[in-house]
Structures are given as structure tokens and as C-alpha cells.
Amino acid sequence: MYKNIERIIQRHSNFTKLSMAFFYAICVSIAMNFFWQPGHIYSSGITGAAQLVASLIEKTGMPLTTPVLYFVFNIPLFIVAWFKIGHRFTIFTFYAVIFSTVMMHLIPPVRVHFDPIICAIFGGLINGMGTGMALKNNISTGGLDIIGIVLRKKTGKSVGSINIAFNLLIIFGAGFVFGWVHALYSAMGIFINGAVIDAVYTSHQRLQVMIVTDQPKEVINCVQKSLRRGITIVHDAEGAFKHEEKTILFTIISRYEMHDFEEAIHLSDPYAFVSITEVFKLMGHFYEPKVE
Template sequence: MDDVQQLFRRHTYTAKFSVAFFYGVLVSIAVNFFWTPGHIYSSGATGLAQLINTLTGRYAPVQITTALGLFLINVPLFVLAWKQIGKSFTVFTFICVVFASTMIRVIQPVHLTTDPIICAIFGGAVNGYGTGFALKNSISTGGLDIIGIVVRRKTGRSMGSINMAFNSLIVISAGFVYGWPYAFYSALGLFVNAKVIDMTFTRQQRMQVMVITSRPKTVIDSIQNHMRRGITIVHGAEGAYHHDEKTILFTVITRYEMDALEVAMEEADPKAFVSISDTVKVLGHFYEPKW
């Protein structure tokens, strides 16, 4: 059993290592292929690192590269993640940031286009997918991801909206450095980035599930074997067609758990009626797995 657990743990670590490398490649493409040629600022720590690179290049005797700035900005956030989120999470965040900084330095800029609208949209989409994919696999990309996770746990806000709230400084800075039209281009890139994050990172999207079944105990056991979710039971329901006795079950899951729910229902009661709808807000305790 110990050998199996060690093999599973090794496989998990290898997968996360690969995801971190994949993110590093994507963020370097976003920065070097789109944002830098188009004079577009990214969100969060990457955008702040770009700003430091620009300002030190203009006004300081030594220019701090975007890659180095990205790593230095994340150093105090590693401490926050270690204390508030978890040790394993922090280690893989460190690896992810190292990959990102290295890839930005290693992969040389390719000037596909300098059109600021194209650069804003495609840079935001590429970076947003990389960030969302990393978060989906329980890896933080550092920067605002760490702050966003801590704030989301306390407020329930989505990662995308948290990023948008923190990025007004980046937009204003783009206006002062490159001119106000580029502030609007950067805002467009940030909007695309946030939307793609929310589309990819589905763990934050909550959904209400209503199950109408004649086999409630089997369904409850199956759902709770596949995921950690509380279930509310309503007895005494009646089907209008056959007038047979039914039980209604209510629970709230994340969109990330949709596949697990479908497997659980197929195992427990394939004939059950299941209705799933988006949930705007949840008050009270809602379990979220630790990173």
C-alpha cells in the first residue's frame, strides 16, 4: 500500500511539474510575442514587473528585466502562501514562478504584430488560459493568484473579478508610460485575461443540483463517495405522472465536479431526474479543498 501511495504521489508531482512548465511557456509567449511588441501591460505581478522594467530602463542606471522583477515581486507572496494556504502549494508556486521567469528570459521576443488590439486580445487569452489551467491543476502562478485565493476564501468572489479589482493601477500606469490609448488597450487585455481565467478555472463556479429519485440512500452514498458535499433531503415528493413516491435531494457543487456528479448518478440511479443551475452566491459554509 505504501508503494502505491508513493507511486501516486510521484505521478501527481510529475503532473504538477509539467503544468508549471507549460504555464511558463505560455506566459513567455504572451509577454514576448504580444504584450511587449504591442506595449501592453499584463495583469498582476507580471504587469508590475513590466512596469518596473520600463521605468528602470528610462530612469534608473540599472534596468531590472521583466523576468527578474517577476521573481522579486513574488518573494514576499511566497511567505503569505506558506502561512495562509499551504506548504505544498507554496513549493509548486515557487517552481511555477521560476519557470515563468526563466522562459520569459530564454524565449526571445518574436514580433508577429505590433497592433495593440491584437496584442491585447491574444496576449490576454494566452496568459489567461495558462493561469486558469495552472489553477485548475492546483498550482498558483504567483502574484495576484495568491492574494486572490486568500481573498476568495474570505469573500467568495471569482478569481477573474479579484484580478480586475487589483489591476486598475496597471491600466493607469500604461496610460502614463505609453499614452492613454494604450491604457485602454491594456484594459482590454486584462478583461480578456480575466474572462479566460474564469472559463478555464471552473473550481470557483458553483452550481445548485436538484435530484429527484426513488433511491435516495444509494444516490447520497454514491455522491458522497465521489465528492465531499453535504446534501439536503426532502421526503414525501410525488411524481405527477405515475403518482409514485419520490425524494428530492439538494446540494451545491462546483463546475469542476460535474464529471464526478455524472459518474455518481450513473452508478446510483441512471433514471433519476437531475436539474443543475448556476448559483450566484452561497451564504454559509461551503467546503473548498485545500491546495
């Protein structure tokens, strides 16, 4: 019975990941063919590098389009992901790249020329949404997402920030090929893309939680049952209003766990005082679920 349940859960997980891979493929294809290509805007990461190289060799007549180069550039990154991140992660990333390559060819580019600023804004929004949703479901869109995840494990930097840092060369390439005005528009689009990724993909964002409670055992049990988090206990605290004995609890959670944490507090001690602040830097061990 339990094996049947596990199989059902696994199938549902696989279907969700494939759906997100296809969702990303639709997003990047719309961003590419509706906004980036017509507006001469470069994307971030490997997609932008593929655009840049395709633009440089376009006049030679070589049959190397942006989708083809996008797939070719991702091949070495599949190897990195296979050994550094996880096998299932790499397999579904491969699906995302294949779907994207095919959809970029199938979705026809629009003939209407939008304002380059509109192209930069909407291209970044749509692609960032697709990338963030893919990462949120533990799959990658290829390219710098893989590098970002690997480096995030070592440095703690956000995926969007790493993505932006790697794209300076893309911006300079856009300046040399299409002019520095379009380089500025590309930089705007890359920034928006990274900001939307960080807004959607919240599991890397850390929050410090301080809980003041008179029911510490119930709170600790409920929080640790819902979340795999260590908790630091400060005994013998005193409330200044009624001079009642309190206990202060400290822990670190990810923003993605906020809903589960709030439910745990509501069940264990709805009258607890809770303060939540963003963490600027985190040193020491912080448990992250393994990406498979």
C-alpha cells in the same frame, strides 16, 4: 505495498505540477515577448506591475528588467502563500515563478509589430490558459493568484474577478506611460485573461443541484461516495403525472465535480430528474479540498 503505491502517486502528482509550472512559464513568456511587449500592452497582476516599473526606470540604465522585477515582487507573496495556503503549494509556485523568469529571458522577443488589439487578445488568451491550468493543478503562478486564492476563501469571489479588480492601477499606469489608447487595449487583455482563467479553473464555480428520485438511498450513497458533499432531503414529494411518491435531494457541487456527479447519478438512478443551476452567492460552510 501501500507505501509504494503512495510514493508512485506522489511522484506522478509532483511531475504533473512541475509540468504545469513549466507550461505556464512557456505561456507567459510567449505572451510577454510575442504580444505584450511589442504591442505596449500591460499584463495583469504582478507581471503587469513589473512591466510598468521596468518601463519607468528603463531610461535610468538600471539593470532591472521585467523578469527580474517579476521575481522580486513575488518574494513577499511566497511568504503569504507559505503561511496562508500551503507548503507544497508555495514550493511549486516558486518553481513556476523561477521557470517563468528564466523563460522570459531565453525566449527571444519577436521583431514583427502586431496590431495592439491582436496583442491584447492573444496575450490574454495564452496567459489565461497557462494560469488556469496551473491553478487547476493546485499551483499558482505567483502574484495576484496567491492573493486571489486567499481572498476567495474569505469572500467566495472568483479568482478571475479578484484579478480584474486589482488591475485598475495597472490600466491607469498604462495610460500615463503609453497613452490611454494602450490603456484600453491593456484593459481588454486583462479582461480576456481573467475570463479565460475562470473558464479553465472551474473548481471555484458553484452549482446548485436538485434531484427528484424514487431511489434516494442509492443516489445519496453513490453521490457521497464519489463526492464529499452534504445533501438535504425533502420527503413526501409527489409527481403530478402518475402521483408517485418521490424524494427531492438538494446539494451544492463545484463545476469541476460535474463529471463525477453525472456518473454517480447514472449509476444510482439513471431515470432521476436533475436540475442544475449556477449559484450567485453561497453562505454557510462549503467543503473545499485543502491546498497543500
